[in-house]
Amino acid sequence: MNTILIIEDDADIRESSAEILELSGYHVLQAEGGKSGVQLAIQYQPDLILCDIVMPKLDGYGVLYLLAKNKATSEIPFIFLTAKTERDDFRKGMEMGADDYLTKPYNDMELLNAVETRIRKQRRQHVHYQSIFKGLETIDSAEGMELKELITDKKPKQIKKKQILYYEGDHPQGLYLVVEGSVKTIKIAPDGRQLITGIYKPNDYIGMDALIMDEPFKDTAEAVEQTSLYLLPKELVLNLINKSQKISRQFIRALCKNVQEKEEQLLELAYLSVRKRLAQVLVRLSKKSPVSQQLSVSREELAELAGIAIESVSRTLTDFKDRGMIEKNGSMIQLLNVDKLSKIRN
Numbered sequence: 001m002n003t004i005l006i007i008e009d010d011a012d013i014r015e016s017s018a019e020i021l022e023l024s025g026y027h028v029l030q031a032e033g034g035k036s037g038v039q040l041a042i043q044y045q046p047d048l049i050l051c052d053i054v055m056p057k058l059d060g061y062g063v064l065y066l067l068a069k070n071k072a073t074s075e076i077p078f079i080f081l082t083a084k085t086e087r088d089d090f091r092k093g094m095e096m097g098a099d100d101y102l103t104k105p106y107n108d109m110e111l112l113n114a115v116e117t118r119i120r121k122q123r124r125q126h127v128h129y130q131s132i133f134k135g136l137e138t139i140d141s142a143e144g145m146e147l148k149e150l151i152t153d154k155k156p157k158q159i160k161k162k163q164i165l166y167y168e169g170d171h172p173q174g175l176y177l178v179v180e181g182s183v184k185t186i187k188i189a190p191d192g193r194q195l196i197t198g199i200y201k202p203n204d205y206i207g208m209d210a211l212i213m214d215e216p217f218k219d220t221a222e223a224v225e226q227t228s229l230y231l232l233p234k235e236l237v238l239n240l241i242n243k244s245q246k247i248s249r250q251f252i253r254a255l256c257k258n259v260q261e262k263e264e265q266l267l268e269l270a271y272l273s274v275r276k277r278l279a280q281v282l283v284r285l286s287k288k289s290p291v292s293q294q295l296s297v298s299r300e301e302l303a304e305l306a307g308i309a310i311e312s313v314s315r316t317l318t319d320f321k322d323r324g325m326i327e328k329n330g331s332m333i334q335l336l337n338v339d340k341l342s343k344i345r346n
Helices: 011-023 034-044 060-069 087-096 108-136 142-152 208-213 234-243 245-271 274-288 299-306 310-322 338-342
Strands: 003-007 027-031 048-052 078-082 100-103 157-159 164-166 174-180 183-188 194-200 220-223 227-233 294-296 326-329 332-335
Touching (some): 003 034, 078 108, 100 108, 194 299, 234 245, 245 274, 310 326
Antiparallel strands (some): 174 227, 183 220
16 A cells, blocks of 8 residues: 655645545545654655645745655655646746646545556656666676666656756756656757757666766757656766776767767768658667657657658658558557668668
8 A cells, every 4th residue: 555645734635635545545644744744754754745835834845855865755756735836836846856746726636646647657767767777787896886876866857848958058967867758959050940969768868978078068958758867966977987997888888879870860961851861760769769660759859850841741751651661640650661661762
């Protein structure tokens, strides 16, 4: 049975929410203020915390700050309960590490959906963490253990769809490691067109070139969907790279792979026809897709990846479909003949 902690100074909201969750099979703990909420969280380490923002003595931001500093509670999913809808409040909470929001007043289904979704996501993330750790097990040195500590000691950062991770010109504070979801990096052309320079999936590093060269980011990073990622601190990563040949080789391979992909993209933009460019983009995306030869990508994103107009994407996809190379349903594209797509003449 999952345990939910509700921290809310309004007794009516707290007790009604607890009743709904208990009827749904959850074990519920209640705290009427921030200080008692922190104490219960440390004592019982619940599976999820629901916390009001505006409370006397210790508000929700203070609760989140204290729990994030404690290793035993730092990874517990945290949902704010708030009547505030201003953008700054949402941004402040997300930057501090909140996982989601429920805006009061909320109904029974909104509460249950938020709780169930967050608990399911936490389970999926655990699977992703295990895959990351397996990759680190190949680094059987003291430095490898330090790198693993960089990951396990911090709660992953949560960013929502279309949220900006960093802007072009920002200075890197560390190295990002995608755990779940996906992030795209984009460049804006002088004429205003947007070009996608990279798409990053789970286990991919973001911002490695800027970090190693100690230069500002050359592009902007934006979440394609709800995404979880780690920020590995800049100085600690650089120290490990300098100390460990194995870690250096790991990062160099990843960096070279990124450079190769960007070179291929530049050559495609310079010399290939619209049909060939789009076909190459589909093939390249299929190699990164978690589902074999199945893509979830919008026409706008395909246009930005291939450097062509959205209208050209629509016409070309229809042509590919008529020729039996793909099947499409909204943003879902199934590649039926990858070999034929790869061999489209320029």
